[in-house]
Amino acid sequence: MSLLEVRGLTVAFRSEGRFLRVVEAVDLDLEEGRILGLVGESGCGKSVTARSLMRLLPEPPARIEGGSIRFAGNDILALDEAAMRRLRGDRLAMIFQEPMTSLNPTWTVGFQIEEALKLHTDLPAAARRERSLELLRRVGIGAPERRLRQYPFELSGGLRQRVMIAMALACGPDLLIADEPTTALDVTVQAQILELLARLREELGMAILLITHDLGVVAEFCDEVAVMYAGRIVEHGRVADLFARPRHPYTNGLLASTPRLRGRRGRLPTIPGSVPPPDRRPPGCPFAPRCQRVLERCRSAMPGLAGDDGHLAACWNPVR
Amino acid sequence: MSHLRDRILGDRVALFGLTVIAVTVLAALFAERLAPYPPDRQFFDGLTLEGAPLPPNGRFWLGTDLLGRDLLSRLIFGARTSLIIGIVANGAAVAIGALLGITAGYLRGWIGTAIMRFTDLMMAFPALLLAIALAAIFSPSLWIVALVIAMVNWVQIARVVYTETTSLAEREFIEAARAIGAGPFRILLQHVLPHLLPTLLVWATLGVATTVLLEATLSYLGVGVRPPTPSWGNIIFENQTYFATAPWLVFFPGVAILLLALSFNLVGDTLRDALDPTQRGREP
Numbered sequence: 214m215s216l217l218e219v220r221g222l223t224v225a226f227r228s229e230g231r232f233l234r235v236v237e238a239v240d241l242d243l244e245e246g247r248i249l250g251l252v253g254e255s256g257c258g259k260s261v262t263a264r265s266l267m268r269l270l271p272e273p274p275a276r277i278e279g280g281s282i283r284f285a286g287n288d289i290l291a292l293d294e295a296a297m298r299r300l301r302g303d304r305l306a307m308i309f310q311e312p313m314t315s316l317n318p319t320w321t322v323g324f325q326i327e328e329a330l331k332l333h334t335d336l337p338a339a340a341r342r343e344r345s346l347e348l349l350r351r352v353g354i355g356a357p358e359r360r361l362r363q364y365p366f367e368l369s370g371g372l373r374q375r376v377m378i379a380m381a382l383a384c385g386p387d388l389l390i391a392d393e394p395t396t397a398l399d400v401t402v403q404a405q406i407l408e409l410l411a412r413l414r415e416e417l418g419m420a421i422l423l424i425t426h427d428l429g430v431v432a433e434f435c436d437e438v439a440v441m442y443a444g445r446i447v448e449h450g451r452v453a454d455l456f457a458r459p460r461h462p463y464t465n466g467l468l469a470s471t472p473r474l475r476g477r478r479g480r481l482p483t484i485p486g487s488v489p490p491p492d493r494r495p496p497g498c499p500f501a502p503r504c505q506r507v508l509e510r511c512r513s514a515m516p517g518l519a520g521d522d523g524h525l526a527a528c529w530n531p532v533r
Numbered sequence: 534m535s536h537l538r539d540r541i542l543g544d545r546v547a548l549f550g551l552t553v554i555a556v557t558v559l560a561a562l563f564a565e566r567l568a569p570y571p572p573d574r575q576f577f578d579g580l581t582l583e584g585a586p587l588p589p590n591g592r593f594w595l596g597t598d599l600l601g602r603d604l605l606s607r608l609i610f611g612a613r614t615s616l617i618i619g620i621v622a623n624g625a626a627v628a629i630g631a632l633l634g635i636t637a638g639y640l641r642g643w644i645g646t647a648i649m650r651f652t653d654l655m656m657a658f659p660a661l662l663l664a665i666a667l668a669a670i671f672s673p674s675l676w677i678v679a680l681v682i683a684m685v686n687w688v689q690i691a692r693v694v695y696t697e698t699t700s701l702a703e704r705e706f707i708e709a710a711r712a713i714g715a716g717p718f719r720i721l722l723q724h725v726l727p728h729l730l731p732t733l734l735v736w737a738t739l740g741v742a743t744t745v746l747l748e749a750t751l752s753y754l755g756v757g758v759r760p761p762t763p764s765w766g767n768i769i770f771e772n773q774t775y776f777a778t779a780p781w782l783v784f785f786p787g788v789a790i791l792l793l794a795l796s797f798n799l800v801g802d803t804l805r806d807a808l809d810p811t812q813r814g815r816e817p
Contacts, residue, residue, distance in 0.1 A: 298715075298716055306712065306713070314705040315705045316709070318706075328715065332714045332715060333714060381712075381713070
C-alpha cells in the first residue's frame with residue numbers, strides 16, 4: 214500500500230458569497246522513499262493541494278468538499294485537530310517557499326529547531342540540544358554550536374532554508390512536503406538545496422512531495438511527476454516516461470516551450486491563450502479552449518485519468 | 534538580559550527616566566519615614582493670619598495648602614496613590630486589552646466578531662460617564678478607582694492589538710509553526726505575543742501618564758480617590774481655583790505628574806528598541 218493515497222480531493226474557497234472549486238478530483242499516490250513532483254503554473258492549485266494534505270488551509274474560507282486522503286494508515290480528513298497536530302511535524306512535515314519569512318524573527322535558530330522536539334518527544338533539554346546540533350550538521354551547516362544561538366536575520370537565504378529543513382526533519386518524518394523550496398533562492402543555492410534533499414531522502418528513506426513550476430527541477434530530481442492544470446491532475450507518470458513521451462497536449466506544450474541548448478533555434482513555441490481563473494473554467498476539459506487537438510466531446514465532458522504502465526493522462530485525444 | 538541592562542544604563546536619557554521612577558517608588562514605599570509631617574495634619578501656623586496658604590519656606594519646603602497642610606508631605610504620600618493607580622490600573626488595562634485583542638485577532642470567526650463588536654460598543658460609550666456610573670455603584674476606594682480606569686482604558690489597546698494580531702496571523706512563520714504541530718495556545722504565546730511586545734510596552738508606559746490624569750479627573754468629579762487621601766491628581770484639583778494666588782499648589786504636583794509620565798515614556802522607548810529582535814546582537 215502507498216504511503217500517501219489521495220482520491221478525488223476537491224477543495225473550494227468562499228469568494229463573494231459562493232464557493233469556487235480551486236482543486237477538483239485530484240488523485241495522487243506516493244510510495245515510501247519516493248520523490249513525486251507536482252508541477253503546474255501559478256494558481257493551478259498545487260499549493261492548495263499540499264496544504265490540504267497537512268490540513269493547514271484556514272476553514273473558512275477554504276472548504277474540502279470531497280475525496281479522501283490516506284497517509285500511513287490515517288484517514289487525514291477524518292482526524293480531529295488534536296490528532297492532526299500530533300501528525301504534523303512528527304510524521305508529516307513541510308517546508309515553505311520563503312525561507313526569509315518562514316522563521317520567526319524573535320527566536321533563535323536553536324529554539325525553533327527544538328520546538329518540534331518539545332512538541333513531539335519527551336527528550337530532556339540536553340538531548341534536544343544534541344539532536345539539534347546533529348540536525349544542523351546533517352543539513353550541511355558548519356559551526357552548528359554558533360548557529361544555534363543566532364537569530365534568523367543573521368543568516369542568508371540558503372542557510373535559512375537549511376534551518377527550515379532541519380526543523381522539518383527533527384522528528385524523522387515519513388513524508389516531507391516541499392512547497393517551492395528553492396523558488397526564492399539563487400540558482401547556485403537552489404542546486405545545493407535540491408542536492409541536500411536528494412541526499413536526505415537516501416539517508417533517511419523519507420518520501421518527498423516536491424511542488425514546483427520548474428520542469429528542469431522535476432527532470433533532475435524526481436522519480437515521478439504529476440502535472441496540474443486549472444485545479445486538476447492532467448498527467449501522471451514516471452519522470453523518464455513523461456518527459457520522453459508526454460501524452461497530454463498541455464504537458465506536450467510545456468515541454469515544447471522549454472528552451473534547449475542543441476537543435477532548432479528561433480522563437481520558442483508557446484501555448485496560446487491563458488489559464489482560465491477558477492470562476493471561468495469551461496465545462497468539460499479546462500484545457501480545451503487552448504488545445505490544438507481539441508475534439509467536440511472535450512468541450513462537454515471531462516476525461517478521467519487513463520493509460521497503461523503507470524503513465525496516465527486525462528485526455529480524450531492524447532498525443533500518440 | 535545583560536545586554537538589556539547595558540542598553541538602559543548606557544543611555545543617559547533612559548537612566549534619567551529610571552532614576553525618576555526609582556525615586557518615586559522609594560518615596561511611595563517609605564512615605565512614613567521620608568515625609569516631614571503626616572499628610573493630613575493641619576498646622577495652626579500653616580496659614581497666614583488672613584488664612585491664605587504659605588508659599589515655600591524653610592519650614593514647609595514646598596509651602597502649604599488651603600487647609601494649612603504641608604504640600605511636600607502630601608506629594609510624597611500622593612506618590613503612593615498615583616503610582617498604584619498608574620501601574621495597577623494601566624497594567625490591568627493593558628492585560629485585558631491584550632488578551633481580548635489577541636484572542637479576537639487569532640481566532641477570528643464568531644468569537645472574534647463578538648469581542649470586537651463589544652469593543653466598538655465600549656469605544657462609542659462616553660468613558661467618563663461609564664467611570665462615574667461604575668464608581669457610583671461600587672463605593673470608591675483606591676482599588677475600585679483602579680478597576681474603573683482599567684475598564685475604560687482597555688478598549689483602544691484591544692483594537693490596536695487586534696489589528697496587529699490579524700496581520701501577524703497571516704505571516705508565514707505562523708503557518709510554519711502550525712506545520713510542525715504547534716497548537717493555538719502555543720502559537721499565540723510564543724509566536725504572536727513576542728511581536729506585540731513593542732506595542733504593549735508603549736501602551737504600558739504611555740498609558741501611565743493618561744491614567745494618572747484620568748484619576749485626577751475622577752477625583753475632581755468626586756468619584757476618584759476620596760480626600761483626605763492625597764493623590765497628585767486630587768491635589769491639583771483641590772487647589773486649582775487658587776492658581777493665581779498660590780501657584781505652587783498646582784505647579785509642584787503638575788511637575789511631579791509630568792516628570793513621572795515623561796520618565797515612563799523614556800524608559801519605554803529604550804526598552805522597545807532594546808527588545809526589537811532585529812536589533813538584537815547589533816551594538817548601537
